[in-house]
Amino acid sequence: MPRFAYVNGQYQPHQQAAVHIEDRGYQFADGVYEVVPVAQGRLVDEDLHLDRLERSLSELRIDMPMSRTCLKLVSAELMRRNRLTNGFLYMQVTRGVAPRDHKFPKHSIPALVMTTRQTKPPKQAAIEAGVGVIAIPDIRWRRRDIKSVSLLPNCLGKQQAFEAGAYEAWMIDDEGYVTEGTSTNAWIITKDKRLVTRPANHDILNGITRISLIRTAEDLGIVFEERPFTLEEAKEAKEAFITSSSNFVMPVVKIDETAIGNGRAGELTLQLRDGYETAVVRGESLAQLH
Numbered sequence: 001m002p003r004f005a006y007v008n009g010q011y012q013p014h015q016q017a018a019v020h021i022e023d024r025g026y027q028f029a030d031g032v033y034e035v036v037p038v039a040q041g042r043l044v045d046e047d048l049h050l051d052r053l054e055r056s057l058s059e060l061r062i063d064m065p066m067s068r069t070c071l072k073l074v075s076a077e078l079m080r081r082n083r084l085t086n087g088f089l090y091m092q093v094t095r096g097v098a099p100r101d102h103k104f105p106k107h108s109i110p111a112l113v114m115t116t117r118q119t120k121p122p123k124q125a126a127i128e129a130g131v132g133v134i135a136i137p138d139i140r141w142r143r144r145d146i147k148s149v150s151l152l153p154n155c156l157g158k159q160q161a162f163e164a165g166a167y168e169a170w171m172i173d174d175e176g177y178v179t180e181g182t183s184t185n186a187w188i189i190t191k192d193k194r195l196v197t198r199p200a201n202h203d204i205l206n207g208i209t210r211i212s213l214i215r216t217a218e219d220l221g222i223v224f225e226e227r228p229f230t231l232e233e234a235k236e237a238k239e240a241f242i243t244s245s246s247n248f249v250m251p252v253v254k255i256d257e258t259a260i261g262n263g264r265a266g267e268l269t270l271q272l273r274d275g276y277e278t279a280v281v282r283g284e285s286l287a288q289l290h
């Protein structure tokens with residue numbers, strides 16, 4: 001089946017889709033992106049992703065490439081052409097094409113690219129086995145709340161995790177607190193069953209999964225604390241997990257060489273994952289989980 005990409009007004013065969021060599025996204029990473037999960041042909045939390053896209057763009061003083069309504073129409077059309085049922089919609093907006101110069105061009109038209117990718121949901125056994133993470137220093141800039149395409153430290157960290165046989169790297173700030181994963185938010189559950197994640201300020205990306213999971217936790221009656229936690233606290237936690245649009249809720253069973261809990265996915269973590277899948281991914285009532 002042919003796969004299409006949307007590039008600045010056109011649906012093009014994915015293989016041939018290309019942007020200009022002087023696009024500022026290519027030259028300066030002067031752009032932002034969103035990854036929106038798709039489940040059963042439906043975009044999950046689409047409006048929250050578009051809210052964050054608008055916010056990231058406004059922080060960088062890049063105009064929206066088109067209205068929110070039009071963005072939704074293009075997303076739906078690309079999904080239809082690609083017959084996307086499960087996977088992701090990727091959208092990227094850059095400041096556009098201009099002769100290379102660090103300062104903003106006087107006139108430029110924001111460039112918009114969208115692609116999709118079909119994926120299979122993970123097997124329950126893989127979720128229950130969980131994943132390992134390693135700890136690395138956080139070497140990023142100080143505006144991690146902006147979902148910028150500038151991801152080099154994140155790529156280096158993910159590669160380091162991969163080479164260490166781990167799934168993700170948790171980045172540690174100068175005070176010893178966990179900021180987040182290279183493409184995920186970081187969470188722990190303390191021995192007294194409190195769910196903890198770092199506040200969303202300039203230090204981390206405010207994950208859309210994070211936002212929706214906090215609501216799910218409240219609905220499930222799980223006690224929630226928004227505060228930073230250290231690597232040492234995480235290693236002694238009852239449970240740990242990561243969240244993102246591509247993982248939803250993924251149990252963490254090992255941090256560096258330390259097993260978390262009994263080395264298997266934690267009970268509350270799995271309850272949160274189920275709750276998230278029911279309420280947010282499938283848009284059903286949480287009542288049956290109580």
Ligand code: PLP
Nearest residue numbers: 183184185205207208209244245
């Ligand atoms: N933190 C970082 C650094 C990320 O890159 C991502 C996702 O790409 C997340 C957290 C999770 O965000 P979301 O739940 O919106 O996918």
